[in-house]
Amino acid sequence: MQNFTxxxxxxxxxxxxxxxxxxxxxxxxxxxxVLLVFGGKGTFKSGxxxxxxxxxxxxxxxxxxxxxxxxxxLVGKVREGIQRxxxxxxxxIMPVGGGSVFDTAKAIAAGSLYSGDVWDxxxxxxxxxxxxxxxxxxxxxxxxxxxxxxxxxxxxxxxxKISMSGPAIYPRVSVIDPSFQFTLPEKQTIYGxxxxxxxxxxxxxxxxxxxxxxxxxSYALIRTMMNxxxxxxxxxxxYDLRADYALAGAMAHSGFLSIGRNPRGDFSSxxxxxxxxxxxxxxxxxxxxxxxxxxxxxxxxxxxVPFARLGxxxxxxxxxxxxxKALEAxxxxxxxxxxIKAPTTLRELGVKENDIERLADNACKLLPYGVLKELxxxxxxxxxxxAY
Amino acid sequence: MQNFTxxxxxxxxxxxxxxxxxxxxxxxxxxxxVLLVFGGKGTFKSGxxxxxxxxxxxxxxxxxxxxxxxxxxLVGKVREGIQRxxxxxxxxIMPVGGGSVFDTAKAIAAGSLYSGDVWDxxxxxxxxxxxxxxxxxxxxxxxxxxxxxxxxxxxxxxxxKISMSGPAIYPRVSVIDPSFQFTLPEKQTIYGxxxxxxxxxxxxxxxxxxxxxxxxxSYALIRTMMNxxxxxxxxxxxYDLRADYALAGAMAHSGFLSIGRNPRGDFSSxxxxxxxxxxxxxxxxxxxxxxxxxxxxxxxxxxxVPFARLGxxxxxxxxxxxxxKALEAxxxxxxxxxxIKAPTTLRELGVKENDIERLADNACKLLPYGVLKELxxxxxxxxxxxAY
Numbered sequence: 001m002q003n004f005t006x007x008x009x010x011x012x013x014x015x016x017x018x019x020x021x022x023x024x025x026x027x028x029x030x031x032x033x034v035l036l037v038f039g040g041k042g043t044f045k046s047g048x049x050x051x052x053x054x055x056x057x058x059x060x061x062x063x064x065x066x067x068x069x070x071x072x073x074l075v076g077k078v079r080e081g082i083q084r085x086x087x088x089x090x091x092x093i094m095p096v097g098g099g100s101v102f103d104t105a106k107a108i109a110a111g112s113l114y115s116g117d118v119w120d121x122x123x124x125x126x127x128x129x130x131x132x133x134x135x136x137x138x139x140x141x142x143x144x145x146x147x148x149x150x151x152x153x154x155x156x157x158x159x160x161k162i163s164m165s166g167p168a169i170y171p172r173v174s175v176i177d178p179s180f181q182f183t184l185p186e187k188q189t190i191y192g193x194x195x196x197x198x199x200x201x202x203x204x205x206x207x208x209x210x211x212x213x214x215x216x217x218s219y220a221l222i223r224t225m226m227n228x229x230x231x232x233x234x235x236x237x238x239y240d241l242r243a244d245y246a247l248a249g250a251m252a253h254s255g256f257l258s259i260g261r262n263p264r265g266d267f268s269s270x271x272x273x274x275x276x277x278x279x280x281x282x283x284x285x286x287x288x289x290x291x292x293x294x295x296x297x298x299x300x301x302x303x304x305v306p307f308a309r310l311g312x313x314x315x316x317x318x319x320x321x322x323x324x325k326a327l328e329a330x331x332x333x334x335x336x337x338x339x340i341k342a343p344t345t346l347r348e349l350g351v352k353e354n355d356i357e358r359l360a361d362n363a364c365k366l367l368p369y370g371v372l373k374e375l376x377x378x379x380x381x382x383x384x385x386x387a388y
Numbered sequence: 389m390q391n392f393t394x395x396x397x398x399x400x401x402x403x404x405x406x407x408x409x410x411x412x413x414x415x416x417x418x419x420x421x422v423l424l425v426f427g428g429k430g431t432f433k434s435g436x437x438x439x440x441x442x443x444x445x446x447x448x449x450x451x452x453x454x455x456x457x458x459x460x461x462l463v464g465k466v467r468e469g470i471q472r473x474x475x476x477x478x479x480x481i482m483p484v485g486g487g488s489v490f491d492t493a494k495a496i497a498a499g500s501l502y503s504g505d506v507w508d509x510x511x512x513x514x515x516x517x518x519x520x521x522x523x524x525x526x527x528x529x530x531x532x533x534x535x536x537x538x539x540x541x542x543x544x545x546x547x548x549k550i551s552m553s554g555p556a557i558y559p560r561v562s563v564i565d566p567s568f569q570f571t572l573p574e575k576q577t578i579y580g581x582x583x584x585x586x587x588x589x590x591x592x593x594x595x596x597x598x599x600x601x602x603x604x605x606s607y608a609l610i611r612t613m614m615n616x617x618x619x620x621x622x623x624x625x626x627y628d629l630r631a632d633y634a635l636a637g638a639m640a641h642s643g644f645l646s647i648g649r650n651p652r653g654d655f656s657s658x659x660x661x662x663x664x665x666x667x668x669x670x671x672x673x674x675x676x677x678x679x680x681x682x683x684x685x686x687x688x689x690x691x692x693v694p695f696a697r698l699g700x701x702x703x704x705x706x707x708x709x710x711x712x713k714a715l716e717a718x719x720x721x722x723x724x725x726x727x728i729k730a731p732t733t734l735r736e737l738g739v740k741e742n743d744i745e746r747l748a749d750n751a752c753k754l755l756p757y758g759v760l761k762e763l764x765x766x767x768x769x770x771x772x773x774x775a776y
Contacts, residue, residue, distance in 0.1 A: 001403075001566075001627070001628055001631035001632070001635075002403065003402060003403025003404060003406060004402050004403060005399065005400065005401050005402070005409075006399070006400040006402065007398075007399035007400065008396070009397060010395075011393065011394070011395035012393065012394040012395065013393050014391060014392050014393070014394065014647070014648070015389075015390065015391025015392060016391060018391060021393075178389075210628045210631075212612055212615070212616070212628075212632050213609070213612045213616075213632040213635050213636055214635075216608035216609070216611060216612045217605055217608055217609070219608070220604035220605055220607070220608040221601070221604070221605070223604060224600055224601045224604050227600070228600070228601075239389070240389055240598045240600075243389035243598075243648065244389070244600050244601040247389075247601050247602075247647070247648065248601055259402070259635070260402070260631065260635065
């Protein structure tokens, strides 16, 4: 087990009718004005917008709004929020939405205390060290952004989708009321679920064999998610299923499953997926159900052990050599994605065969990445071909 | 799933040679003098004392010492520490030891900022709201005291062993270097392991059936501990085994496994065990391997489902009725305790048949407790009889 430090300062408030619990915390912290950040009509449909504004009104806290945040959120929207904050009267940021909204809110929170352009934090030109406090309300689980210190933003001018992170952008408080997710479109439940499973797999398949305890926690989470997602598709308003899904969503990418192992994880699938979102507008989770099996098939012969273990722990595959178990596990994972109607080929995402080189060029901009295997440009191209 | 809030402010530093990482944190917080709290010669043997004092000397931080803290720590030792702090020159408490040492340090930290007697916090006469900061170094895992806000102290005059808790006594920073546990006596590895397993069972067996995710995490932890303990008995200096054990020890009673379920857990076994420690000086973990199976046998016929689930998840028991699976699971757990040479009868702890009524009288002082079943005095007596 590798050395680690663990310090997550976010206070998580989880459960039914809990938005109102933000009011005493905002007052205790002396917050007078907040910037509400949200997406589109889902925020209203879920009931989260009404509860958030009612809570703010009852607490006597003024608010301003930045809305229409899209998935794969754009730096332009972040700049709009920063302008609003710099105009005055705002001392905290309140995302009401899913990962894209939280990621945007974090960027606004940091950019508002910086004199240069916020993209500097993503391009690596400047180091982010401070941010306005963030009090968030989650309406869609997947990214763990509600409890981590990561923000991923897309810059369409430079064709970049890049993350930044740092202690200053941990939310101070996050509210997860799973019932806000009753009204999510089915596709979002599916893609969010794929994202959550990918966040776990990208850690547990890093090739580290000295983490029995965290491995066992990770596999237990995957098994739970594989039970929960199909049940949720049938019963989207089942509170306990939504609660398990939301809790798994908060844990998967919080850093908790990285303790004792390579803290970088092997996020190659995320990187390769980002380019598909960027160039073809594909939903983040949909890129992962395509790329993860392709990445696995490309690597497993040289690294059969972690995939064989996945087979044993998650799919009850105990017969055969490690290579055989590994391949069977990858096929079972792909079958699971197909069963929940997640795409498993690039074609389903609208990518044409002659787009593959352009995709690979884009994904190679961020090299090097990969822990189980550090990828070279030719690996990237081959994985996209396998995914086609 | 029940509503919950989760906020654990302790920074955990985990790994080899990590004591030195305390120095910059102490300096950043402006600490000039600390009270070192520790037990006996194990602190020297483990190397923790030498590393702690070297770190303090190199950081230019003065220290004073309170030593000879015993297991089932006494309020007299706490008062001695408080006197030392009140004499001046100390602005932080540094436990170097296991749960008893951390519990003592927390009591000193709180009592030093209180004008009355520290026992008031335990008896319920006063509410603890502030404490000196705690920077701890763990040398024996079991209680999770290094990452929680609980302190259990014994008052021999009143024959009470009582816990207090509150946000002020979360350690600010805790260092877990698993290699300090290489030199633990075998018995302590065994009893600590029993304690860790009991902390998990006392939550997962609370009868709550709406916590699939936390259940799956809990069972995975128990299975890992059941693999790790026998291996550690054979290889006490295996770093990765010690690390898994230490990480499980930190998680089990940190509150993490209570999220979404009854936050009280069903700690009847702990309560019944406390009286055995108090009156017969038995090691805490040894009382649990005796009481837990007896408590389970007493209850399972009216509550077969959680015990049957334990059988399926931990012992691969799938055949028979819930009652049959439950009984088989309890027997398998008792067999496991016997296999690792933990006691399973009161007789092995030196209790005589005519001591049982006195034990029951003591344990009834703290009633009511119990969630799966709220115990009555006659239940307490019957469980001790079964344990005999």
